[in-house]
Amino acid sequence: MSDLSLHCQNLKEQVEYILNLVQQEATFRSYDITSIQTSLDKAISPRFEIVFAGAFSAGKSMLINALLERELLYSAEGHATGTECKIGYAAANEERVVFTFFNEAEIREQALSLCKKLGFNTVVNINQPDVINLLNQGCKAIIQQEGGENKSERAKQANALILLLEGYMANRQHIHTVNNATYSMAQFNFSNIKEAANYARRGSNSAVLKRIEYYCHHPLLEDGNVLIDTPGIDAPVEKDAQLAYEKIQDPDTSAVVSVLKSAAAGDMTKEETKLLETMRGNSGIRDRVFYVFNRIDETWYNNQLRQRLEDLISSQFRDTHRVYKTSGLLGFYGSQIKQTSLQDRFGLDSIFATSVKAINGLEETPQFVHEFNRYCAGKLSASKFRIAVNNFETPNENYIRILTEQGTPLILQLIQDSGIEEFRTAITRYLTQEKRPQLFLNLAEDLQDICIQLKNHYQTVYRELESQPQELEPMKVQELQRLNQQLQQVSKEFTQHIIEEVNHLVNNTCDEFETDFRQLQARMIRRLDELLESFSVADAYRRATLSHPRNATAPLLAILVEAFYYLSNQLEDNLMMSSQQLIANLFQQLMEKIRKSEYYRQLYSLLGNDGGIEAEIKIAEKMVSQALIIAASVECDRFVRESPRFYDEGTFSIYHFRQTLQQTSQGYDCQSMIEAEPAIRQLLKLDFEPKVSQTIRKSFRQTVNQILKNQLLDMADNQADYILQQFPQARNFLEQTLEQEAEKKILNNQRLLQIIKQKIAAYNLAASSINTGLQLMQVTEHLLPLINDVKLEVETVDPRTSSNGFLVSDGLFDIVDRA
Numbered sequence: 001m002s003d004l005s006l007h008c009q010n011l012k013e014q015v016e017y018i019l020n021l022v023q024q025e026a027t028f029r030s031y032d033i034t035s036i037q038t039s040l041d042k043a044i045s046p047r048f049e050i051v052f053a054g055a056f057s058a059g060k061s062m063l064i065n066a067l068l069e070r071e072l073l074y075s076a077e078g079h080a081t082g083t084e085c086k087i088g089y090a091a092a093n094e095e096r097v098v099f100t101f102f103n104e105a106e107i108r109e110q111a112l113s114l115c116k117k118l119g120f121n122t123v124v125n126i127n128q129p130d131v132i133n134l135l136n137q138g139c140k141a142i143i144q145q146e147g148g149e150n151k152s153e154r155a156k157q158a159n160a161l162i163l164l165l166e167g168y169m170a171n172r173q174h175i176h177t178v179n180n181a182t183y184s185m186a187q188f189n190f191s192n193i194k195e196a197a198n199y200a201r202r203g204s205n206s207a208v209l210k211r212i213e214y215y216c217h218h219p220l221l222e223d224g225n226v227l228i229d230t231p232g233i234d235a236p237v238e239k240d241a242q243l244a245y246e247k248i249q250d251p252d253t254s255a256v257v258s259v260l261k262s263a264a265a266g267d268m269t270k271e272e273t274k275l276l277e278t279m280r281g282n283s284g285i286r287d288r289v290f291y292v293f294n295r296i297d298e299t300w301y302n303n304q305l306r307q308r309l310e311d312l313i314s315s316q317f318r319d320t321h322r323v324y325k326t327s328g329l330l331g332f333y334g335s336q337i338k339q340t341s342l343q344d345r346f347g348l349d350s351i352f353a354t355s356v357k358a359i360n361g362l363e364e365t366p367q368f369v370h371e372f373n374r375y376c377a378g379k380l381s382a383s384k385f386r387i388a389v390n391n392f393e394t395p396n397e398n399y400i401r402i403l404t405e406q407g408t409p410l411i412l413q414l415i416q417d418s419g420i421e422e423f424r425t426a427i428t429r430y431l432t433q434e435k436r437p438q439l440f441l442n443l444a445e446d447l448q449d450i451c452i453q454l455k456n457h458y459q460t461v462y463r464e465l466e467s468q469p470q471e472l473e474p475m476k477v478q479e480l481q482r483l484n485q486q487l488q489q490v491s492k493e494f495t496q497h498i499i500e501e502v503n504h505l506v507n508n509t510c511d512e513f514e515t516d517f518r519q520l521q522a523r524m525i526r527r528l529d530e531l532l533e534s535f536s537v538a539d540a541y542r543r544a545t546l547s548h549p550r551n552a553t554a555p556l557l558a559i560l561v562e563a564f565y566y567l568s569n570q571l572e573d574n575l576m577m578s579s580q581q582l583i584a585n586l587f588q589q590l591m592e593k594i595r596k597s598e599y600y601r602q603l604y605s606l607l608g609n610d611g612g613i614e615a616e617i618k619i620a621e622k623m624v625s626q627a628l629i630i631a632a633s634v635e636c637d638r639f640v641r642e643s644p645r646f647y648d649e650g651t652f653s654i655y656h657f658r659q660t661l662q663q664t665s666q667g668y669d670c671q672s673m674i675e676a677e678p679a680i681r682q683l684l685k686l687d688f689e690p691k692v693s694q695t696i697r698k699s700f701r702q703t704v705n706q707i708l709k710n711q712l713l714d715m716a717d718n719q720a721d722y723i724l725q726q727f728p729q730a731r732n733f734l735e736q737t738l739e740q741e742a743e744k745k746i747l748n749n750q751r752l753l754q755i756i757k758q759k760i761a762a763y764n765l766a767a768s769s770i771n772t773g774l775q776l777m778q779v780t781e782h783l784l785p786l787i788n789d790v791k792l793e794v795e796t797v798d799p800r801t802s803s804n805g806f807l808v809s810d811g812l813f814d815i816v817d818r819a
Contacts, residue, residue: 054259056232331420
């Protein structure tokens, strides 16, 4: 086994070593390794799937035939491949074909979809001959109306339905109701791949085949290369088009040959634009895209088309060198007729025998012959080939005469002009020479970033640990020197924490506090409703008369005065109580957050206590609570005064006041007041609701924010200063356990230093192995960085490696696991 083969076998193990090291570091836990995993999968996969994708009738199947120089796939003008065709490698004596059929339910679904598009209302029962005959007649009528099966989208759909129904009837014995039946070519009694391919190429058969797998002997297919032909992205059957997009997005897809119709159409279609966007979304494809502008022969006879194509390529494809112009039809059949002669009329009696089919003594003209004659008349240089295409001869007669006169040089020129040889050479060179090195290079590019970061991280950690004292006395001195820095850091983090909490409060982004404040608002609104509902005019009247013993009656204003005082005082009590609960919850939550913080744990380790934080928090809570009680009293005391607009002319409140006054003025006893109780309650509601709303939604919240901000920030500054003043206590506390802690710190540093050395050794081992593979492939642009400036005392090369340095066992994981 070669060094390179051995290395490829162990590549997965080597990369996973590095990724395992990455995952051990908390710094890199969130690092996205998806691209690395994708690149690794591509580099080690035994299969390399190349998907041919493009529009309906773009010539994908013909292009594959031309590449392999054999007619495997069905290809005709206007024919829509609805089958996924896979072509893999086989030894010369092991060529075979595997057929997988659609099940009956899938065929019925396709038929129903096409019927709907064609406007047929017939209930599709594909097992009834009468229904099938009726549908065939309807489809043929549509094709005739449209002027041919390829003249319109509707005609193409009608032709697709005819082929589907014909294929179902011809292959009913092979089609299962629910399952997708699979058959080998031997089960069809085919003796070779040519016979099997002839069966599959029939349009009606291919219409009911879900998948065809060819295994052919061809050097292009070696090393796990698999060519995949997909349905058109704008195929008449929507499900077929979706299959093409799904394959483009499949993670198993490694490269794409994008076959574009722009040479014949003059511009890209919206489906082709969508195809390119979909390819860019598959990270498994990267830049492995071959852009093939097929049917280039259309531009030979149309200067405007040629210029539009050149403009398109220069504007949208200037950043890639994998752009090819081909004529799959001329290139493929050009390679086929090289083996013919005048004896079989240059393929008319062999290659094209089925398409010639004499009718009434007159031969049909194969499409290739038409295009060949057109090529001879319009493309060839008159100085090199003196060829006449005569109108008095049939196309077939012109074809035979020209080839008889010109022979092999003309055929070779045709193949060269078709661009197929250039494309075949390029894709062959890529698949046989460039593919593996580039897959390794892609993996190295993706690995390099995290390897650089990992290297820098290891070096930083190593230098930090290496610089630590190794003896007891220097370690004790260092720990005492660090003490003041640690207290400063705790002080800073505590202050920053309080600032952040205050910022959340004043910006309404503290969810717990917002919930509690909404409860305060709700309690105030609910309490106002309760007070208004239970307000007693009789009690207010009694209090008013008690205040004035000389009088036996009281005015409406006196009742309102009593009501204003009563409601204001009750609301004040409620706001005070709610504020106290609000602050109690806030400070409880704040203290819980502080206890969970790292600086709080650090402070305990430095002082043996919390440095007075909890006591200071309780003092701040008491001061905030007292301040809010005063603020609530002031706020609610203002409720005693009427709203500024209460007596404004034109308002409902003044109107209602006059109506109530008129009602209470009907008598001088208490009863007239009591009868007006609903009106008085409504009057109070009109006044108090806006005042309470203003308080709880605007003014009081601003007051709360200001009090919290002032008190908490002052407390934070005072406490931070107090923590810094605790240095003597911290020193005394540290000295009690300093020797024991210093010894523990030295041992821990030595342990961590050994671990980092082991990790560096493991990393160097894996990276070196990957670099060796890159160097064997002569790909040295992105070698992984090694860590060479560290003195390692651990074994850097696992004894279970082969003589050439490749890791062949799990030795590296042993090193990593010991860490």
